[in-house]
Amino acid sequence: MGIYDDIGVRTIINAKGASTRVSGGLLAPEVTAAMAEAATHCVDMADLQAGASKIIAGVTGAEAGIVTSGAAAGLLLGTAACVAGLDPGRMSRLPDTTGMKNEVIMVRSQRNFYDHAVRAAGVKIIEVGLPDRFAGAGVRDAEGWEIADAITDRTAAVMYVANGNARPSLEDVVKAAHGRNVPVLVDAAAQLPPVSNLKRFIAAGADLVSFSGGKAIGGPQGSGILCGRRDLVMSAVLQMLDLDIDWSMWVPPANLIDKDRLPGLPQHGIGRPCKVGKETIVGLLVALRRFVAHDPEAVRKVNLARVEKMAAELGRMRNGTVSVRDGGSPKLVVMLNPDAGKNGLAVCLALQEGTPSIYLDSSQAANGVISVNPTCMADGDAVPLARRLREVIG
Numbered sequence: 001m002g003i004y005d006d007i008g009v010r011t012i013i014n015a016k017g018a019s020t021r022v023s024g025g026l027l028a029p030e031v032t033a034a035m036a037e038a039a040t041h042c043v044d045m046a047d048l049q050a051g052a053s054k055i056i057a058g059v060t061g062a063e064a065g066i067v068t069s070g071a072a073a074g075l076l077l078g079t080a081a082c083v084a085g086l087d088p089g090r091m092s093r094l095p096d097t098t099g100m101k102n103e104v105i106m107v108r109s110q111r112n113f114y115d116h117a118v119r120a121a122g123v124k125i126i127e128v129g130l131p132d133r134f135a136g137a138g139v140r141d142a143e144g145w146e147i148a149d150a151i152t153d154r155t156a157a158v159m160y161v162a163n164g165n166a167r168p169s170l171e172d173v174v175k176a177a178h179g180r181n182v183p184v185l186v187d188a189a190a191q192l193p194p195v196s197n198l199k200r201f202i203a204a205g206a207d208l209v210s211f212s213g214g215k216a217i218g219g220p221q222g223s224g225i226l227c228g229r230r231d232l233v234m235s236a237v238l239q240m241l242d243l244d245i246d247w248s249m250w251v252p253p254a255n256l257i258d259k260d261r262l263p264g265l266p267q268h269g270i271g272r273p274c275k276v277g278k279e280t281i282v283g284l285l286v287a288l289r290r291f292v293a294h295d296p297e298a299v300r301k302v303n304l305a306r307v308e309k310m311a312a313e314l315g316r317m318r319n320g321t322v323s324v325r326d327g328g329s330p331k332l333v334v335m336l337n338p339d340a341g342k343n344g345l346a347v348c349l350a351l352q353e354g355t356p357s358i359y360l361d362s363s364q365a366a367n368g369v370i371s372v373n374p375t376c377m378a379d380g381d382a383v384p385l386a387r388r389l390r391e392v393i394g
C-alpha cells in the first residue's frame with residue numbers, strides 16, 4: 001500500500017508536536033508539491049542559496065541568510081563562521097583551532113545538549129554565572145557584566161539560547177559582547193511562533209540567528225535557517241558548499257559571496273556534512289512563505305476544534321480528569337487521578353506500543369500529567385486517539 005508499508009515501518013499518530021524523534025510534523029501539500037517540482041530540475045547550489053538569502057533577509061530583517069539542514073547544523077556553521085571569518089586557511093583547518101580564537105562564552109544556565117554542535121567546531125565553551133535562582137537558594141542568574149568580564153582575546157563568540165526564561169536579556173548580552181567586538185550567535189530553534197520572532201533577535205542586535213525549519217515553520221524535517229551579518233553568513237555558506245571547482249571557473253552569486261574578498265577557495269569545509277539538498281531548500285522557502293502569511297487565529301481554531309473533539313469523545317473518565325487548555329496553542333490535558341494507581345510514563349508507553357501507535361507529550365507524565373498536542377495530528381486522528389486514551393487510562 002503506502003511507502004511506509006513497503007519499508008515495513010508503522011506510522012504513528014503524532015500528538016507530541018514537531019520534534020525530531022517523531023519525524024517533525026506534516027508538510028502542507030503546497031510544500032510537498034514544491035519539493036517534488038524542485039526535484040525535476042537541477043540548479044547551481046550556490047545560486048539557490050543566494051536566492052534563499054534574499055527571501056530570508058526579507059522575512060528576518062537580516063543582511064543575509066541560508067537554508068541549513070537544521071538549527072543544530074546552523075549552530076555548527078555559525079560557530080565555524082565566528083572562528084574562521086573569511087580566512088580559507090582557517091576554514092580548511094577546522095576543527096583544529098590552534099592559534100585561532102577558540103572559546104565561546106555561554107551563560108551556565110543556558111547550557112544544553114545542542115551545544116555539542118558548537119563544540120564540534122573545535123571550540124571550548126566558557127561558562128558564565130551561577131544561576132542560584134534555580135536552586136531556590138537565590139535570585140540571580142548570569143548578568144551582562146559577567147559576560148563582559150569573561151571576554152578575552154581568545155573569545156570567538158557569545159552563544160545565547162533564546163527562551164522566555166533566559167537571563168540576562170539578549171539586549172544586555174549584545175551590549176556586553178559588542179562592547180568588546182565579539183559576535184553573538186543565537187539559538188532560536190524553537191522560538192516560533194510568534195512570527196514576529198523571525199525579526200526579533202536580529203533587531204536586538206544578534207549577529208547570527210539559527211532557527212529550526214522542521215518545527216513551527218512547517219518545513220522539511222531536516223531543514224533550518226541561519227541568518228545574520230553578511231560576512232558571517234558568507235563564511236558559513238563557504239564552509240558548507242561543495243567547492244570542488246577551479247578558481248578560474250568559480251563564479252559565485254554576488255549577493256551572497258564576494259569572490260574578491262577571498263585569497264583563494266577553501267576546501268570542503270567543516271559544514272560539508274551539513275549538506276542540504278535542493279528539495280529541502282525549496283520546501284523550506286515555501287513553508288516559510290506560508291508561515292509568514294498564516295493567520296495564527298485560524299490555526300488556533302483548527303487545533304482547538306481537534307482538542308474539543310477529543311475531549312467530547314473522552315467525556316468523563318474514571319481514572320483521569322480531562323481538561324482543554326486554550327492558551328496561544330490549545331492542548332488536551334489528562335491528569336491521572338492519584339488513587340487510580342496508574343503511572344503516567346507507563347500509560348504513554350502503552351499508547352506508544354498499541355495500535356494505532358500514539359506518541360504523546362510525556363514531559364510531565366512522571367507527575368501524572370499527560371498532554372495531547374494537536375499541531376502535528378492529521379484530521380482523522382482525533383477519534384482513534386481519544387478511544388485509545390480511554391482504553392488505556394480507563
Ligand SMILES: *Cc1c(COP(=O)(O)O)cnc(C)c1O
Nearest residue numbers: 070071072073114189190212224
Ligand atoms: C530543536 C532544537 C534544536 C535543534 O533543531 P534542529 O532543527 O532539529 O536541528 C536546537 N536548539 C534548541 C533549543 C531546540 O529546541
